Each structure stands twice: as structure tokens, then as C-alpha cells.
Amino acid sequence: MVGVIRKSFEGGPIVIEPVLKKLDAELLARLGYKGLTASQLNDLLAELYHAAEEIVGIGIASQMSDEQLDEFERFFEAGDDDGALSWLEEKFPDYKKETMAVIGNLEKLLAETAREIRQPQARSHGLSEADASPPHSDGNSTKSA
Amino acid sequence: MPTVNESIRALLQGDTLPAKLAELRTPMLEVIDELARELLTSHQDPSETALRQRLLSDGSQTVAIMGQRGSGKSTLLAAVTAELLREARHLVVPIMRPDQFGEPDSVITTFLSELWDLVSSPDHRRSPEESDTAEVARDAEAVKLLADVARASAVARTTTSALEHGTESPIDFADDFLTVSRSGVRLNHQLRQLALHLCKPADESGESRLVIVPIDDPDLSRHSIIGILTDLQILSAVPGIVPLTCFSPDDLNAAWVAERHNLLPEASEGHLRFLLARQMEKAFPYRFRFEIEPIAPSQRPVFTPIAGTGTLQEKLATLRGEVERVSDCIWAVDEAFSLDQQLFGLRNALPDNARTLVQVWETLDALGATNEDTTAELLHLTLRRLFNLIGEPVAVRLGVPSSSMVQVGPPIADGVNRRALHFEFTRIDFLPSTDAEEAELTEPSLVAVSLRKLREVRAAHPRESGTRRSEYSAGDYLKPEEITAILALQEIGYGSGLFDITGHRLYYSTDDWRFLQKVQLANQATDDVFLLLPDATTLSEILRSAALWNELVDLSAEMTPLQIFATGIEAACLTVRREEKLTAQGDYGKAFERAAALYKECLSRQGSTAQAFVQWFERDLPLQWHSALLSGERIRSLVVKHREFSAYPARRDYREKIDTALFEKRLRFLLDGLENSDPEGEGSRHSWVAGYFELASALNVDQLERLSRIYPRWQRDSAGVRAGAATVGSLERRPSSRVRAAPYATPEGTELVSAAIAALRRARRVAHAESKHA
Numbered sequence: 063m064v065g066v067i068r069k070s071f072e073g074g075p076i077v078i079e080p081v082l083k084k085l086d087a088e089l090l091a092r093l094g095y096k097g098l099t100a101s102q103l104n105d106l107l108a109e110l111y112h113a114a115e116e117i118v119g120i121g122i123a124s125q126m127s128d129e130q131l132d133e134f135e136r137f138f139e140a141g142d143d144d145g146a147l148s149w150l151e152e153k154f155p156d157y158k159k160e161t162m163a164v165i166g167n168l169e170k171l172l173a174e175t176a177r178e179i180r181q182p183q184a185r186s187h188g189l190s191e192a193d194a195s196p197p198h199s200d201g202n203s204t205k206s207a
Numbered sequence: 208m209p210t211v212n213e214s215i216r217a218l219l220q221g222d223t224l225p226a227k228l229a230e231l232r233t234p235m236l237e238v239i240d241e242l243a244r245e246l247l248t249s250h251q252d253p254s255e256t257a258l259r260q261r262l263l264s265d266g267s268q269t270v271a272i273m274g275q276r277g278s279g280k281s282t283l284l285a286a287v288t289a290e291l292l293r294e295a296r297h298l299v300v301p302i303m304r305p306d307q308f309g310e311p312d313s314v315i316t317t318f319l320s321e322l323w324d325l326v327s328s329p330d331h332r333r334s335p336e337e338s339d340t341a342e343v344a345r346d347a348e349a350v351k352l353l354a355d356v357a358r359a360s361a362v363a364r365t366t367t368s369a370l371e372h373g374t375e376s377p378i379d380f381a382d383d384f385l386t387v388s389r390s391g392v393r394l395n396h397q398l399r400q401l402a403l404h405l406c407k408p409a410d411e412s413g414e415s416r417l418v419i420v421p422i423d424d425p426d427l428s429r430h431s432i433i434g435i436l437t438d439l440q441i442l443s444a445v446p447g448i449v450p451l452t453c454f455s456p457d458d459l460n461a462a463w464v465a466e467r468h469n470l471l472p473e474a475s476e477g478h479l480r481f482l483l484a485r486q487m488e489k490a491f492p493y494r495f496r497f498e499i500e501p502i503a504p505s506q507r508p509v510f511t512p513i514a515g516t517g518t519l520q521e522k523l524a525t526l527r528g529e530v531e532r533v534s535d536c537i538w539a540v541d542e543a544f545s546l547d548q549q550l551f552g553l554r555n556a557l558p559d560n561a562r563t564l565v566q567v568w569e570t571l572d573a574l575g576a577t578n579e580d581t582t583a584e585l586l587h588l589t590l591r592r593l594f595n596l597i598g599e600p601v602a603v604r605l606g607v608p609s610s611s612m613v614q615v616g617p618p619i620a621d622g623v624n625r626r627a628l629h630f631e632f633t634r635i636d637f638l639p640s641t642d643a644e645e646a647e648l649t650e651p652s653l654v655a656v657s658l659r660k661l662r663e664v665r666a667a668h669p670r671e672s673g674t675r676r677s678e679y680s681a682g683d684y685l686k687p688e689e690i691t692a693i694l695a696l697q698e699i700g701y702g703s704g705l706f707d708i709t710g711h712r713l714y715y716s717t718d719d720w721r722f723l724q725k726v727q728l729a730n731q732a733t734d735d736v737f738l739l740l741p742d743a744t745t746l747s748e749i750l751r752s753a754a755l756w757n758e759l760v761d762l763s764a765e766m767t768p769l770q771i772f773a774t775g776i777e778a779a780c781l782t783v784r785r786e787e788k789l790t791a792q793g794d795y796g797k798a799f800e801r802a803a804a805l806y807k808e809c810l811s812r813q814g815s816t817a818q819a820f821v822q823w824f825e826r827d828l829p830l831q832w833h834s835a836l837l838s839g840e841r842i843r844s845l846v847v848k849h850r851e852f853s854a855y856p857a858r859r860d861y862r863e864k865i866d867t868a869l870f871e872k873r874l875r876f877l878l879d880g881l882e883n884s885d886p887e888g889e890g891s892r893h894s895w896v897a898g899y900f901e902l903a904s905a906l907n908v909d910q911l912e913r914l915s916r917i918y919p920r921w922q923r924d925s926a927g928v929r930a931g932a933a934t935v936g937s938l939e940r941r942p943s944s945r946v947r948a949a950p951y952a953t954p955e956g957t958e959l960v961s962a963a964i965a966a967l968r969r970a971r972r973v974a975h976a977e978s979k980h981a
Contacts, residue, residue, distance in 0.1 A: 119931020
């Protein structure tokens, strides 16, 4: 089982726990995002991460009752970030599954977008989609991590 | 203050000349020595000299001092002349001033007249104490030659119409006309004879001497500048005669072109400029030109006039001390006027020419040393003079007299030391500029702050009122020296605390700091009115605030939002505590306590610096107390402390009691806008406004009911951000080493990334919209 670093609200690395999902360049390559520079990979990864964070957060908050909203807010009023996380895990035990679902949907969205963009590009270059390989791309990059 | 006699004595002693002029005086004297040596050579080999003169008859040896009005040209001319008189080696005629010429005067006639006086006196002799026969004979010969030259000069000036009226027959007219037409050549020849006689060494071992002809400001004469230049060229072409002149090239050029244009109306401006350039090269060879540059900003504060004691900076410090004592203000006027380099597009406000600097120095020197007896009357007199001396560039730009731009009134009835003052700066738009692009804050966060550095202080004076900023033309923008002058005037007016001021004020305020920041709360755009510095009105306030703001921007890169706001409070405090340097602050509560202590101190002070801090503390600081940043309990505690200050006695009646009017107005404005864009009133797009609920509740403002309607939405939006950070925020994010990145971006890759980012952002918006209707 691979461990990942979780960041606290204060920003310091504190907890190692089982991985939920890795958002990385290999994932992007599998979705059709090859031939990108390091900067482009980072930008896209950041956008994916931000979208997942925002959509998951909206999803969880929309399920909270008014009482739960008050309870959740009190943890932050008290500066108890760890308490807030424990509370979330207790009240929304499925949040990891939901997170996976959101990320899965975003992956689909990215894969569709890549296909839509790549097809006309490949046609204009007289290549099949599979041939439209990027400069210096790694032939093994489609292997799963 | 040095008297005129003291100044002249100092000039004659030659050791107190300002460095800028002293460094030109030496090479000028060396050039004159060089000309004397050349002359000796020509006297030693008359045949070669005669040949050279026949071939190169128009070579000029005029030594020219060039510079702008008031730059010290006349002082340098006088200093060089004084040095030549002290050396007593050359014949130096008195300094000629063409602006005082009468109708019949000319450079040549004046020269001849002065030379006549000189050779008639034994003082000019190489050995005045000896009165040997040879010297007397030489003088007699000189007088005879002078008379010949004077006659030739008079004939040369005879006009054709005078000849027509003065002759009885055509034959007489023809004879006289021939004589007059040849008189120019004859005058030249006779001048050479005269110069040879006066300048030739007395014996074979002796030195040649020159006839020095100092001419001050020929460009200011009412007479024809072309005529003056012609006379100068005639004199300077004569070996041994060295005109020494000073003028402003701009004024001389303008006068020459205007006169030529009258003579040759069909000639283009370009052609006239071409002719002028050629004439200038002939009349004033580069070898003999000495240009006085404007006084550098770093030199102005340390300026001291000839025979004066103390620098301008020292005088300004005395003024500061006296004004601070009388008005109990905090006034960094000496710092503001000591700027040694261009900063934020602003320059040193002191004049760049010596003459006006002397005026400023004398104005300040009249205050004397620090003196408990200095009266407000004397200070007001000093400040009124400074208004006139400093404000000239703005008055010229606005096309109004200084007196109507800055109107100082009589003493105010209930203010012992105060006067009414009106600034007429209408239709001037004051704005900041930045190089930095506005940041795109895409990372989900409860509070995201992005600051941009202030690059330049700008101001525009559009030709028509109502012109939009985007429609300003390049010519609408004020020059740096004009903006600086406005701020310097405001420094004196607002900073001194000695005036009650009306009229348009130019200052950096809420909208300007707002332009330089972007604040998002729970991923929502806000009105960006969170991190403000006190209003900056005077030159010293603008310079200080701009520097502090940019330091804050640098520090903010490594700080959390709360640390940025705490450091922002510290920056506001340092607009008053000018000697301290901005450092990162981690504790918001402590920063607030320091600001509160300073606020209490400033309540008893006058002047715009203290006043602006008081207003900032009362009006602007609470705008940060938003529940995205601080807990409700913290906000309530801050409000309680803040309100306690309303009990402090304020010295001046300018201070408004801490009230909720401005905050309430802003809330109402925001809520109105929100309802217009979101008729359902749920505030899903701008629910952040409800984060002011705690503040509004503690202040008990009218908008509470409206805020409470959108508060649930804000609570859910902020909970969403927190929940997202707690869950997805735990995922690792790193580029994998197993995928090699491309070395360069391709158009296809760029298109792909752009499309993917757009799709992801669309998905975020859809999620927001769906949650609103859930």
C-alpha cells in the first residue's frame, strides 16, 4: 500500500495514510495528455486538483443540514482542524468514495476533451490518432502506475 | 543670510564657488591660457599668421557658458572674470549686459567704449607703477587706433537712407556709399591692428596678453540677436580678442529662429534650425563651450549658496522642527525634499537651477536657527514663499498664475496659528500604475489574496472634463516634475497642519489600494476593499506608502492571508513611524494593539499624516473583520476594543467619532448590487458579503436583516471550501518521474491544455450552479 502525505490546515506534513488516488503526470498521459512540458503538466494537474477539491467540497457541504453546518463551523471557530476532519469522517463516511467518483468524472471529462482536440489535429497532420505522438514522449508512459 | 557684498567678496576670493561651477572655472581658465599661448606663437611668426588669417578669417574664439536660466551661468562668468582680474595678466573689460543696452548701443560700440576707458587709465599697463615714456607712447598709439576703429564702426553702421539724406549730389552719394560698403572690411582690419598693438608682448621675453570681453546674457537683449551674434563673430575672429559670454541655448535659439523667420517668412522651421545649428557651430566652437548641467537631485539638498552657511537639508530640518513645535504635527518635509533619485516616477521637488535654489535657501534661512520665539506668522510667511517657489511647474502646466492655484487666506478666527488655504487643482486625475498583471486566483481557498506592486505615481490633466481614463492621450499625462510639484505643494499645505484647506485634493485612497489587490473569499470575487493603507496626500506620505506597499507585496509571497493582513496593519503604522522598517507580522492581535496605541497618540496630533492614520484606524481597519479571516468571537472582541476608542478625547475637531456610517454605506451598496445580479436573493455568487454578519451585528448596523437572509448561503459556501480542503486537500500532487516532459511547448499541446483547463473550470461552475438549486 502506497502512503501519501496529507497536509494539515497549517500547512505542515503530518499524517501518512492509505492512498485514495494519485493525481500525477502518468494519469494525465493515460488520459491523452502527452507531449506537454513540465510547466503544462503542472498547470493541468493543479487545475484538476482544484476542480476536484471544489466540487467535492460543494458536494459535502450541500449534504449538510443546518445543524451540521453550525457544528462544522464551530471546529474552525475553535481552530480545531483535526477535529473538523474527524467529524467529517464520522458524519460523511462515504466521502472517499464520492471523491473517487468526482475524480473519475473529471478524468472522463479530460479524456473526452483530449479526444476532441487530438482528432482534428491528427487529421490536419495526416496521421492517425495513435500516431500523433508528442516530442520525446515516453513509449511506456501509458502504463499504469 | 549673506549680504550682496559678502557674496561678491567671496566670489572675488574665488574659494567658495559651488563645486558644480568651480569644476568648470578651471578648464575655462586653461582655455584662455591656451589662447594666450597661441597668440604668442602668432606674434613670433607674423608672416605665417597673416597668411592664416587671410585663409581662415572667420574662426571664432568665443568662450561660451551655456545653461538654463538660473543655472549659475552669470555667477560662473563673474567668477572667471574675477579670477582674470586678480591675475592682472590680460586686459579685461567690464562685464557687458546687452539687456541694458540703449537704442544706439551694440556689442562693438560698447566694447570700444569700455576699452577706451580702460586704456585711458594707467591700471591696464603691464607695470602700472612705472610710467616710462615707452608705455605712455604705447597708450597714445592705442588711443589713436581706438579712434580709427570707432570711426570705422560708426561708418559701418551708417544706413543707406542716412546717406541719401546726408548727400547733396549723386556723385557724393556714390563716393560715400563706396566708403560705407567697404567699412566692414576696414573695421576688421583696424580691429586687428588695435588688438595686435594691445596684445603684443612689450619685449621679446614677454607674454602676449588677451583682451577679454565678458558679455552676460546676450540672449535677453531687446536688440537683434542676429546683430549681436554678428558683432560677437567680428570680435572673436580678431586674434587676441576673446569674448567670454553666457546664455541659455533654448532662449537664444528661439530668438534667432523668430527673427530669421521675420526676415525669411518662406523658410521652413527645419531649414531655419539647420541654419541656426551651422551658425552656432561657427560662433561658439565646441572646444570653447562649457555647459552647466541642471543641479542633480542628490546635490540639491546639500546646496549652499556662495558665502552661505548650512545646507538646504539642514534648513528644511529646522523648518520641520519649528512647524512640528507650533502645530504639533508629524511632518517629514525634509525627507520628502531630499529624494536623490527618481522613485515611483517622482523626482526631487527642489528646483534644479541654482538661482531658484538660492531663493529657497534664503527663504528658509530667514527662519534662523531653532528658536522658541519663531512665530506662526513667520512660518506662514516662509510657507507662502515656498508655495511660489515650488509650484511653478504646475502653474505653467495648468496655465494659471501661482497666486490663483494656491490661495492663502487670512488667519482663521478660531484658529490662532491657522490660515485658510485653497488649492485649485481641478480636472487632475491622480492614479497609480503597476506593471504586474492581475493574478488569476484559481486555487480553491477560503481567503486568497494577491497583491500587485505600485510602479509609478501618475496624474493626468485631460483637455476636456469627463474624459475617461482609457481615452487619455499621452499629452494628457502630467510630467514627473509636475506631479512632484503638486505633491510638494500638498506637503506644505496638508502636511504642516497649519492650514484649513479647501479645493480638490489629490491623494491615494481606497480605490487606489483596491486597484493593487485582489481578494477572493470562498472562491468568490469580492470588491477588493480589505487591505488599505492610510490616505496618502503629501509627497512624503505618497513615497512612504508606496514603498511600504511594495515591501508588503514582497513579504506577502511567503505569508498566510492572516499574516498579510497583520503585516498590512504594521505597514499602516509605519506611515507614521517613519524610521522603522517593515517586517512580517504573524500575530494579528498584537498588530491591532500596536495600531490602537498609535491611534491614541495620533488623536492629539495635527497634520495629514496623523490625521490619515486616525481615519484609517476608524474607517478602514474594520473592513478586514470578516468571518473568512477571523472567528466570530475574535471579531466581537475587536469591535468592543475599537469602540472603546471613541471615548478618547480628540484634540482636533476634524476627527469624526467612530461610527458605522461608512461601513453601513458599503454594505448597502454591496447588498444592492448583489440583489440586482441575483434577484432570488440567495447570494450564491457573492455570499461572501454575509461574512460581515458578525461585524454588522457587533456594530448593530441597519443591514443586519438583509445579511441574515444570505448568511446560510455563505455558511454553506465556506463549509464547502473547508470540506474540499479537508478531503481532496489530502491527496498527493506531484509530477511523475516516469513520464518525460516535452522540452518545449507545441501549438498542439498548448491548445490541448487550454481546452482541458476550460473544461475543468466549466465543471466547477456547473457544480456551483447545481448546488445553488439543490
